[in-house]
Every structure is written in C-alpha cells, then in structure tokens.
Amino acid sequence: MTFASVRFPTDDVPGLVAFYEQALGITAQWANDQFAELVTSRGTIAISATALTDRFAAASVAPRSNAGLMLEFLVDDVDADRDRIAELAGGLVMEPTTLPWGNRSMLFRDPDGTLINFFTPVTPEAAARFGGR
Structure with a gap:
C-alpha cells in the first residue's frame, strides 16, 4: 500500500488553494473549479469543494472540523x-x-x-x- 493524498473539503477552494500555494511554494494542479491538488515529493494535498463530495456521499464531510x-x-x-x-x-x-x-x-x-x-x-x-x- 502507498499513501497517496490527504483531501480537505472546503467551502472556499480558491482561498485554501492559494494559502497552500504560498505556504509551500508550489503551484496547484486544477482538475476543475472544485478540485485541485498540490503535489509534494512525498504525497499530495487535495482540496475540493464540499459540494463535490456531497454529490456522491451527502453530509459525509464537515469543512473546518480538522x-x-x-x-x-x-x-x-x-x-x-x-x-x-x-x-x-x-x-x-x-x-x-x-x-x-x-x-x-x-x-x-x-x-x-x-x-x-x-x-x-x-x-x-x-x-x-x-x-x-
């Protein structure tokens, strides 16, 4: 098994992505306006809109609760x-x-x-x- 990523659901995808881009000094790779990944040498930070997860698994995530x-x-x-x-x-x-x-x-x-x-x-x-x- 290989660790692949950690994902953060959020209600502010652009804001959270911009924060991590500045903090880590890397540019996010955007799949669409609701999902982006910041790839590091050891793993990936994925950031997605809460609504994206809710579409497939309603109420399964709670932003700002980490x-x-x-x-x-x-x-x-x-x-x-x-x-x-x-x-x-x-x-x-x-x-x-x-x-x-x-x-x-x-x-x-x-x-x-x-x-x-x-x-x-x-x-x-x-x-x-x-x-x-």
Whole structure:
C-alpha cells in the first residue's frame, strides 16, 4: 500500500488553494473549479469543494472540523520561514521551538483551521531520522 493524498473539503477552494500555494511554494494542479491538488515529493494535498463530495456521499464531510489533524512539513530552515508564514497565517500557534526529540518546529493554522507544523531537524539524531537532512 502507498499513501497517496490527504483531501480537505472546503467551502472556499480558491482561498485554501492559494494559502497552500504560498505556504509551500508550489503551484496547484486544477482538475476543475472544485478540485485541485498540490503535489509534494512525498504525497499530495487535495482540496475540493464540499459540494463535490456531497454529490456522491451527502453530509459525509464537515469543512473546518480538522481539530485532531496536524499536517507536518520538513523544511530547510523553520526560522527563515517564520515571518513569511506568520504573515500568511495571521499569526502562529507556536513560535519556532526546539523540541526534546531534536526538531525545531513552528505551528500555524490554515484558513479552515487545520494545524500545520513546519519543522527542521536540528540534532544529529533527528537529522538521521530524515536521511541525514
């Protein structure tokens, strides 16, 4: 089995896509005006209109209800991204902080409230978990 993607239903597809394009520095691939994908080296973030899912599985998704989900992105330098992300997200949930397991992380939310972690391994042990990065 191979992980393929995570999908976020939303009532504002263009707004959420624009946020992720700016945060990740990648351009979305649009299938139509209700569905776009942001393809990373390890998986895909799909963003679709709530109405699209409702057409096939009515009331099966609830936008803005991802309280138990955290997306995590390995970045080159959390501190270098801090100001850009704080402005884009309208603030941070957690300032860049070095955590006990050796990652330097910052937390912020996307416009629909999903928690996002940008992190950089800063100890040799943490770097080893990510291929020496």
